[in-house]
Amino acid sequence: xxxxxxxxxxxxxxxxxxxxxxxxxxxxxxxxxxxxxxxxxxxxxxxxxxxxxxxxxxxxxxxxxxxxxxxxxxxxxxxxxxxxxxxxxxxxxxxxxxxxxxxxxxxxxxxxxxxxxxxxxxxxxxxxxx
Amino acid sequence: xxxxxxxxxxxxxxxxxxxxxxxxxxxxxxxxxxxxxxxxxxxxxxxxxxxxxxxxxxxxxxxxxxxxxxxxxxxxxxxxxxxxxxxxxxxxxxxxxxxxxxxxxxxxxxxxxxxxxxxxxxxxxxxxxxxxxxxxxxxxxxxxxxxxxxxxxxxxxxxxxxxxxxxxxxxxxxxxxxxxxxxxxxxxxxxxxxxxxxxxxxxxxxxxxxxxxxxxxxxxxxxxxxxxxxxxxxxxxxxxxxxxxxxxxxxxxxxxxxxxxxxxxxxxxxxxxxxxxxxxxxxxxxxxxxxxxxxxxxxxxxxxxxxxxxxxxxxxxxxxxxxxxxxxxxxxxxxxxxxxxxxxxxxxxxxxxxxxxxxxxxxxxxxxxxxxxxxxxxxxxxxxxxxxxxxxxxxxxxxxxxxxxxxxxxxxxxxxxxxxxxxxxxxxxxxxxxxxxxxxxxxxxxxxxxxxxxxxxxxxxxxxxxxxxxxxxxxxxxxxxxxxxxxxxxxxxxxxxxxxxxxxxxxxxxxxxxxxxxxxxxxxxxxxxxxxxxxxxxxxxxxxxxxxxxxxxxxx
Numbered sequence: 036x037x038x039x040x041x042x043x044x045x046x047x048x049x050x051x052x053x054x055x056x057x058x059x060x061x062x063x064x065x066x067x068x069x070x071x072x073x074x075x076x077x078x079x080x081x082x083x084x085x086x087x088x089x090x091x092x093x094x095x096x097x098x099x100x101x102x103x104x105x106x107x108x109x110x111x112x113x114x115x116x117x118x119x120x121x122x123x124x125x126x127x128x129x130x131x132x133x134x135x136x137x138x139x140x141x142x143x144x145x146x147x148x149x150x151x152x153x154x155x156x157x158x159x160x161x162x163x164x165x
Numbered sequence: 166x167x168x169x170x171x172x173x174x175x176x177x178x179x180x181x182x183x184x185x186x187x188x189x190x191x192x193x194x195x196x197x198x199x200x201x202x203x204x205x206x207x208x209x210x211x212x213x214x215x216x217x218x219x220x221x222x223x224x225x226x227x228x229x230x231x232x233x234x235x236x237x238x239x240x241x242x243x244x245x246x247x248x249x250x251x252x253x254x255x256x257x258x259x260x261x262x263x264x265x266x267x268x269x270x271x272x273x274x275x276x277x278x279x280x281x282x283x284x285x286x287x288x289x290x291x292x293x294x295x296x297x298x299x300x301x302x303x304x305x306x307x308x309x310x311x312x313x314x315x316x317x318x319x320x321x322x323x324x325x326x327x328x329x330x331x332x333x334x335x336x337x338x339x340x341x342x343x344x345x346x347x348x349x350x351x352x353x354x355x356x357x358x359x360x361x362x363x364x365x366x367x368x369x370x371x372x373x374x375x376x377x378x379x380x381x382x383x384x385x386x387x388x389x390x391x392x393x394x395x396x397x398x399x400x401x402x403x404x405x406x407x408x409x410x411x412x413x414x415x416x417x418x419x420x421x422x423x424x425x426x427x428x429x430x431x432x433x434x435x436x437x438x439x440x441x442x443x444x445x446x447x448x449x450x451x452x453x454x455x456x457x458x459x460x461x462x463x464x465x466x467x468x469x470x471x472x473x474x475x476x477x478x479x480x481x482x483x484x485x486x487x488x489x490x491x492x493x494x495x496x497x498x499x500x501x502x503x504x505x506x507x508x509x510x511x512x513x514x515x516x517x518x519x520x521x522x523x524x525x526x527x528x529x530x531x532x533x534x535x536x537x538x539x540x541x542x543x544x545x546x547x548x549x550x551x552x553x554x555x556x557x558x559x560x561x562x563x564x565x566x567x568x569x570x571x572x573x574x575x576x577x578x579x580x581x582x583x584x585x586x587x588x589x590x591x592x593x594x595x596x597x598x599x600x601x602x603x604x605x606x607x608x609x610x611x612x613x614x615x616x617x618x619x620x621x622x623x624x625x626x627x628x629x630x631x632x633x634x635x636x637x638x639x640x641x642x643x644x645x646x647x648x649x650x651x652x653x654x655x656x657x658x659x660x661x662x663x664x665x666x667x668x669x670x671x672x673x674x675x676x677x678x679x680x681x682x683x684x685x686x687x688x689x690x691x692x693x694x695x696x697x698x699x700x701x702x703x704x705x706x707x708x709x710x711x712x713x714x715x716x717x718x719x720x721x
Contacts, residue, residue: 095366
């Protein structure tokens with residue numbers, strides 16, 4: 036994985052041993068982002084409570100945000116590799132804004148669903164099918 | 166960054182870019198934004214509260230339509246016909262430091278969306294779904310979503326891609342739940358919001374991988390970087406991550422296009438929400454999603470000369486061949502599956518809105534076929550590539566009338582019959598033959614039979630596939646797409662015609678509420694205004710096709 040070793044010494048080393056030995060670089064942040072993303076996807080797939088699903092979506096967005104901030108940092112990228120610069124941090128700010136807007140709308144919709152169905156269990160949303 | 170650049174020249178440069186170049190070409194969107202503020206203000210002030218929100222919105226949209234029309238007319242026709250690369254470079258203009266791009270495709274889609282709104286707002290007034298109380302909310306959401314769709318059509322930067330998708334989606338979630346007290350509507354909104362937010366999250370993660378690996382979010386710069394990374398055949402790990410990021414972006418696009426396997430929301434939302442919302446999502450949202458697909462496919466698949474304000478298309482089109490191959494494979498396979506599944510699933514439907522939802526999915530498949538052909542012919546047959554994009558643009562133009570017409574008929578019949586089930590339409594021909602003829606025109610056009618507009622559109626799509634086959638661009642896949650497309654046209658015949666059969670041959674139910682539906686009334690006039698263009702464009706299609714060809718010129 037060239038991506039994960041982008042900020043590391045070029046000697047080929049096993050992934051996790053490399054992470055522990057090397058100074059903190061982009062790769063460490065990407066691992067955190069990937070863990071957040073995976074947790075979010077699992078949360079979206081397994082949670083039956085609509086609020087749980089919305090929390091999963093927030094995790095996915097924040098996983099991407101960690102990536103953006105890590106990629107934009109010139110200190111974490113090694114010499115010579117392309118850095119996203121301020122674009123990455125700017126995108127992270129916009130994503131925070133959009134996530135808030137989306138959460139507001141989604142929570143209102145969930146509340147309306149609760150008013151009509153007296154539950155927020157998404158398994159109960161099965162009137163429409165075919 | 167240039168070393169000699171000081172603060173003064175930086176400010177002058179960005180002021181010049183914003184005021185002299187960007188804002189004049191952005192006035193359509195600005196006009197929409199001003200209308201939104203106006204609609205909201207009217208509701209706040211006690212004196213203006215009696216003013217109808219729909220009329221205010223319609224007034225603003227008329228101004229926006231006028232600006233969009235002027236932008237379209239301002240595009241030089243002569244410079245584009247000669248097929249030289251220079252022609253497109255004149256028109257292509259990057260706005261706001263490369264975040265947006267203005268070219269003929271932007272102008273065409275923008276004109277299409279504004280034209281759609283100009284028809285759509287009178288239609289919602291006639292069908293009466295946003296009542297006076299909800300009017301301001303409804304039109305604010307519709308205009309806001311359309312603003313996002315305009316940005317989708319002109320995005321040139323991955324940040325704008327994500328922002329525009331969200332700006333179009335978030336108001337749509339709220340629109341789906343507009344009928345607050347109805348169980349079905351709240352369920353539709355919840356499903357739409359959860360699927361949509363999930364797809365957007367996955368798309369954002371894909372964007373973060375692509376942007377991080379290529380070191381830029383600006384699409385033409387990304388293409389330049391891609392050709393360095395991929396065609397140099399450097400470390401295969403990077404290529405794997407790039408492919409993964411690309412697929413994740415495709416998830417978000419497929420959701421907006423309602424392409425299989427991310428189409429589950431579409432039938433549920435169309436059935437649960439009002440027919441008016443279905444019409445909005447099926448026409449406007451689809452047009453914007455196809456435009457965004459074209460933007461991303463051509464942005465990443467066509468090499469350019471880099472970061473300049475006017476990025477001319479480079480001469481070495483053989484570059485990025487493998488990227489294009491990947492894009493064509495993904496889009497083409499998804500198109501074939503989407504088309505077939507949409508048409509097959511439409512068979513068992515008893516609800517008219519659900520049937521139209523599956524029909525929408527199938528039509529997304531046809532559109533994606535033409536997009537795949539357009540990308541495949543880049544660098545092999547530039548004229549063919551242009552023609553394929555024109556076919557897409559023409560298809561979207563005719564689709565506006567035929568699909569909005571279909572949803573208008575469903576909405577207006579709902580007001581009479583209090584039902585949207587196909588069975589409740591039985592024997593309608595005896596009491597109101599006019600509406601049955603209108604339905605017949607719209608449905609036959611959706612099948613794609615001559616002499617209606619749908620035939621010309623479908624013919625152009627299939628001819629672009631044939632062109633790709635003769636040019637030898639991705640020949641096996643294009644052959645498969647052509648066969649799948651023809652097969653699908655045949656099987657779609659039966660479910661559309663079944664609706665007409667129920668309307669004409671079946672005996673009417675004894676307890677039918679409401680009177681006859683006359684075409685000589687306000688709702689009838691709306692239906693007529695949507696159906697007549699379907700017939701006219703089937704015969705006199707050269708005018709719209711000329712506009713569509715102008716839009717296609719962006720793909721030189």
